[in-house]
Amino acid sequence: MSESLQTERKNATFNIKELTDTLNGGPEETRKRKQIESLVFNTPAFHRQDRFQLSREEIYDYSIKVYGELIKLCKKENIEIRYDNPDYVRLVGCIPEEIPVGLHVGMFSSSISDQGTEEQQKKWIPLARNFKIFGTYAQTELAHGTFVRGLETTATYDESKQEFILNSPTITSTKWWPGFLGRTSNHAVIAAQLYTKSKCYGIHMFIVQLRDLKDHKPLPGVTIGDIGDKFGFDTVDNGFLRLDNVHIPRENMLMKYAKVTPEGKYLPPTNAKVAYSAMTLIRVVLVRGSAKALASASTIAIRYSAVRHQTETAPGKEPQVLDYVTQQYKLFPQLATALAFGFAGNYMIDTFNKIHSEISSGQLDALSELHGISSGLKAYTTDTATAGIEVCRRACGGHGYSNACGIQHIYANVLPCVTLEGENTVMYLQAASKVISTIKRLEQLRRSGMDQDEAWNTAGIELVQAAKAHCHYFIVKNYLRSLEKLNMTPSLRKVMNSIALLYGNYGIDENAGDFLESGFMTGEQLNLVKAKILQLLSEVRRNAVAVVDAFDFDDKYLRSILGAYDGDVYNRLYNWAKSSPLNKTEVHSSYTEYLQQLLKSKL
Numbered sequence: 001m002s003e004s005l006q007t008e009r010k011n012a013t014f015n016i017k018e019l020t021d022t023l024n025g026g027p028e029e030t031r032k033r034k035q036i037e038s039l040v041f042n043t044p045a046f047h048r049q050d051r052f053q054l055s056r057e058e059i060y061d062y063s064i065k066v067y068g069e070l071i072k073l074c075k076k077e078n079i080e081i082r083y084d085n086p087d088y089v090r091l092v093g094c095i096p097e098e099i100p101v102g103l104h105v106g107m108f109s110s111s112i113s114d115q116g117t118e119e120q121q122k123k124w125i126p127l128a129r130n131f132k133i134f135g136t137y138a139q140t141e142l143a144h145g146t147f148v149r150g151l152e153t154t155a156t157y158d159e160s161k162q163e164f165i166l167n168s169p170t171i172t173s174t175k176w177w178p179g180f181l182g183r184t185s186n187h188a189v190i191a192a193q194l195y196t197k198s199k200c201y202g203i204h205m206f207i208v209q210l211r212d213l214k215d216h217k218p219l220p221g222v223t224i225g226d227i228g229d230k231f232g233f234d235t236v237d238n239g240f241l242r243l244d245n246v247h248i249p250r251e252n253m254l255m256k257y258a259k260v261t262p263e264g265k266y267l268p269p270t271n272a273k274v275a276y277s278a279m280t281l282i283r284v285v286l287v288r289g290s291a292k293a294l295a296s297a298s299t300i301a302i303r304y305s306a307v308r309h310q311t312e313t314a315p316g317k318e319p320q321v322l323d324y325v326t327q328q329y330k331l332f333p334q335l336a337t338a339l340a341f342g343f344a345g346n347y348m349i350d351t352f353n354k355i356h357s358e359i360s361s362g363q364l365d366a367l368s369e370l371h372g373i374s375s376g377l378k379a380y381t382t383d384t385a386t387a388g389i390e391v392c393r394r395a396c397g398g399h400g401y402s403n404a405c406g407i408q409h410i411y412a413n414v415l416p417c418v419t420l421e422g423e424n425t426v427m428y429l430q431a432a433s434k435v436i437s438t439i440k441r442l443e444q445l446r447r448s449g450m451d452q453d454e455a456w457n458t459a460g461i462e463l464v465q466a467a468k469a470h471c472h473y474f475i476v477k478n479y480l481r482s483l484e485k486l487n488m489t490p491s492l493r494k495v496m497n498s499i500a501l502l503y504g505n506y507g508i509d510e511n512a513g514d515f516l517e518s519g520f521m522t523g524e525q526l527n528l529v530k531a532k533i534l535q536l537l538s539e540v541r542r543n544a545v546a547v548v549d550a551f552d553f554d555d556k557y558l559r560s561i562l563g564a565y566d567g568d569v570y571n572r573l574y575n576w577a578k579s580s581p582l583n584k585t586e587v588h589s590s591y592t593e594y595l596q597q598l599l600k601s602k603l
């Protein structure tokens, strides 16, 4: 155990277990979480040591093995695989890989349970829940992702056969990006333009079987594969799919809201956007995912910064890099942001569950509000977390560039989330419409003679800025309100208040221009904010390691040599390097192949 970390933990002014329990929702929740997590951490299949030295195909193969192990574990422990089962969420939450079950449960199954009729749910949910089929959610196409109404895949109703015929009419209509589509899934919920009696009724969802359940071969009319290597999400076979006159029964259209009768008559839903429910769920999940990712990166960087000593500030005195104010200014706001986003994630999950149950009983009034806030917070938290994770990685200096750091794997898993589930710019624009000052701007542009679309586009930059400000304001307010409601000992509350104040003041300092421009603050007041930040950094310094310890991330989850709990960085780093495949022979074969000839040549 690193002496520096031991000292940090001894100097803490609060009880670490109390903070862990507070963040988990109480000691019983902590006990349940640790009990569930031990199932994963005690199963070697979930922790390949050479995971980051595998080829793309080996990594995919490993992810499928993990998929199978997870399902076996859930069956053995009688843990129902549902996104609304807390034990399942705890279990899958401690597996750092993005694994196939995410799409199968989080989008394929949830689409059917949210938008399928009772009969459809009775047929498909048991098949999905018992993994008799593997599903994904195929909406995005080669040429359209954001513009859902512009998707080109068609589902044309043939009343003589009471079937829908699905087609990819153009190259641009090829489904492109859906996760675990390329090699894994044998079914998909497919978004397609619905045609009946030669009229188009827009995007609806259809269950389509893609592969034979006996030999997994693509069915007739189905062309399917992986879209190739990409940045991050390397466990995921994001795929492409073309459909050529694929026939499905009428009953495969998800018809809880919109319907097509056997005679081909279209019965519209009360709100067409209920078809988009699966996206909203994942956006809500991504808010809490962002918090956890940033908390993981903060844990690694802060522990390492407590272990790392660098540069003499006095003869013979080489301080911990965590003692440099610049290092504190890099890392402590990330720690504060991770906590703030965690409370925002809890709010989002609670709000989603409340509105989701209303929607399930047919009350759709709050659908638009849920869409607005989930879109805005998804964009804001994934943007901010991605940037913050990179700040943490850079704060680790040279070793931050080694895969032994562990932060780059977190980054590679989070970065796609600024695009998937709704490109962030477009998502901000779904919350901006609620911000008064922006609407005044839009009215001004309209009065100048612009039409709505032109005015909206012209005001786009301000709309996004307004949405970011709105989300930031919401997160600060929710953070402070959440702390007020929590029971904490005075010593813990003091620490948590300092961190919350740091988050608020840091946000003002980072956006000082807006506060000046809007007249909310003067230059002098902003200087007071900067002074307050320095004071708060000093207050947080003493407890920073103890706060990240309270996140209670197992070393097997963090997968970081720099951020391991015991801080034994240098021995581990050296042994990790020696185990690199490139070092398995004293002399690499490239010597005899190439270098030796060079040495002998007369060049």
Ligand SMILES: CC/C=C\C/C=C\C/C=C\C/C=C\CC/C=C/C(=O)SCCNC(=O)CCNC(=O)[C@H](O)C(C)(C)COP(=O)(O)OP(=O)(O)OC[C@H]1O[C@@H](n2cnc3c(N)ncnc32)[C@H](O)[C@@H]1OP(=O)(O)O
Pocket (backbone or CB within 6 Å): 098, 102, 103, 137, 139, 140, 145, 146, 147, 148, 149, 179, 273, 274, 276, 277, 279, 280, 282, 285, 286, 289, 290, 293, 367, 368, 371, 382, 385, 413, 414, 417, 419, 420, 421, 422, 423, 426, 430
């Ligand atoms: C940080 C994470 C940590 C670790 C990472 C580890 C793992 C990752 C974890 C999970 C990820 C796993 C799987 C994810 C896989 C990804 C899946 C996908 O990406 S699925 C595809 C996602 N695609 C989109 O999101 C498309 C984005 N576009 C849209 O949503 C809409 O088209 C848009 C909102 C842009 C509106 O389109 P537009 O054509 O402009 O207008 P339209 O007429 O369609 O709608 C306007 C009208 O409808 C309302 N509305 C729109 N969407 C919704 C909705 N979802 N719910 C409710 N209402 C909606 C909108 O407000 C407007 O209403 P008004 O007319 O203003 O009243």
Ligand SMILES: Cc1cc2nc3c(=O)[nH]c(=O)nc-3n(C[C@H](O)[C@H](O)[C@H](O)COP(=O)(O)OP(=O)(O)OC[C@H]3O[C@@H](n4cnc5c(N)ncnc54)[C@H](O)[C@@H]3O)c2cc1C
Pocket (backbone or CB within 6 Å): 103, 137, 138, 139, 140, 143, 144, 145, 146, 147, 176, 177, 178, 179, 233, 238, 416, 419, 420, 421, 422, 423, 424, 425, 426, 429, 460
């Ligand atoms: C790792 C990963 C996994 C994915 N998994 C799935 C999946 O499982 N299922 C699925 O269906 N899809 C999936 N997707 C696709 C994803 O949902 C889309 O990529 C995403 O919705 C963005 O759409 P796009 O790619 O068309 O981007 P575009 O919309 O083309 O974005 C390009 C640029 O145009 C801008 N832009 C676009 N429209 C507007 C507008 N109206 N106003 C202002 N600016 C605009 C954007 O801000 C962006 O800067 C995945 C994507 C990734 C990267």
